[in-house]
Amino acid sequence: MPYERLIPSAQPSAQTGPRGSDGSETLRGAARARRRAPPVTRCEKSEQHGSVPGALGGMASSPGARQELLKLVMTLWLGVTCVSILCFLLGRAEPESSGTLTGRYANGTALKGRPSPLEEGDSSRRLPHALIIGVKKGGTRALLEFLRLHPDVRALGSEPHFFDRHYARGLTWYRSNSTQTLYFTLEKKFVGKVEQGAVADAEPGSKTTGPEFLLDGERVTPRAPSVSCRALPLFIGTLTEVMVRAADHLPRSQEQLEILQKDPEHQKIQDEEQSQLTLNSTISESTWIQTTLKKLDPPEDPSCGISYILPFTNPPTTHPLSLSVEQMGLIRCFAGAPEPQQLLRWCSDDLRASMMPKALRGQIVMEKTPRYFVSPETPARIHAMSRSIKLLVVVRDPITRAISDYTQIISKTPDVPSFESLTFRNSSDGQIDFLWSPLYIGLYARHLERWLAYFPLSQIHFVHGERLISDPAGELGRVQDFLGLQRIITDKHFYFNKTKGFPCLKKPEGSSKPHCLGKTKGRTHVRIHPEVLQKLRDFYQPHNHRFYQMTGMDFGWQ
């Protein structure tokens, strides 16, 4: 059998690799295939053997020699055939490693227009292919944590707020550049700082693959995150949030200022939000940090994660309102890393990973920042990064959402006025103050309009917030379809925790123990006066109706 004909017959294995339900190659299969060496090399060696007859032609001068030659040729031919059969069989066992991306968008809904970030070279940190853009208090954390179960999803645990707050830092920062300027404080005697922009070049001949940090002039190589720790990324997320809030008080860029000045409504929202976050200027910086950080969830897994956080041992001279991301960053880890240096490496590595996570080609990278949905400048900016990005919005009855939002506000600032009083512009005229942030966010149709100016509806998927609680597997099934992922997250991943009153994960990412979301998710809501609730229902009814029309979905909010 001629050798050349065996190779094409081995190729169909590429098409007969693992497939999704609709017959396309699955991402898992594609990723596995990419990691394998192509089988062709072994066959190429045998091809050289195949040229033997021609080389021996001159030796066939006598009948005896001719017979010997014939025998030799027969033996070689048999040998070649065997090797070829072997190649054929290997070719079938190992799918072609072309790394096609067709499996990802199995439903063919994406990758139109500009090349998707998927196609941008081999970089291990890539810009996101999908974003959870909102809505705040809709169930965005639950959605993200559930999606992380999928082997083809790599999600950032924290909220980067890139498109609303940090846009001026540029896409490079968004993709990877987060920890170069973070300072770490461990214990007093281990105070160290990672120098600004001090990602050291690798030493010549160094075996390290990642960047090295300079800690007080000393090289520190971040370890690969060998410890898979569930608590840490969540914690880092919250820590980043704290930093982000501090950074939010920094002067805005000219562009941001202009946008805000042109939009008085937005200005008011911003002011509202700022005032909720405004840090009491009379308390000292260290107290502020302690109080803020105390509100973070304690680690749920005592063998891994954060034990506690220390205030700055060397507080910067600035007031907290002017703290920048670069000036913050204080952390103390424990377990599995008894040496302080190791602690630092461990944390710095994870902090570095707190921007875009490393992803294999073919994996979907995503992040969630619920504020994107209501930030006027965000759709244009996201569009400028990728026209084919997929957007997810978790929506929930705007009244429940507002109460959830308010419940969070009072948990942080207990002395804010009542929900009832903040709902109305003034107590006498009964007019809803829809510019009050918890109410404004619930004007979904209004916000959606801005997104539809940049993205077609087919690129936006709406997750039903209530059903995400009552039927998480059903909602996740639709989300996986939308993202072109194989349906891997199913019923068997969830159980209903009666104490919490919410679905929880049987086996979260990186752990074998059941896991519910932290105590800031699923809080007991404050009771609102029924009359106020009715007024809010009347107020939202036309807005909700318009939203149903725009999305073609009836969410059934009464």
Ligand SMILES: Nc1ncnc2c1ncn2[C@@H]1O[C@H](COP(=O)(O)OS(=O)(=O)O)[C@@H](OP(=O)(O)O)[C@H]1O
């Ligand atoms: N499985 C599960 N566990 C816990 N909580 C769940 C879950 N699914 C949805 N939810 C609802 O998510 C609400 C919080 O929404 P977000 O995660 O979007 O909040 S945030 O914007 O990130 O602050 C949160 O709001 P509250 O109930 O007001 O705390 C929950 O109702």
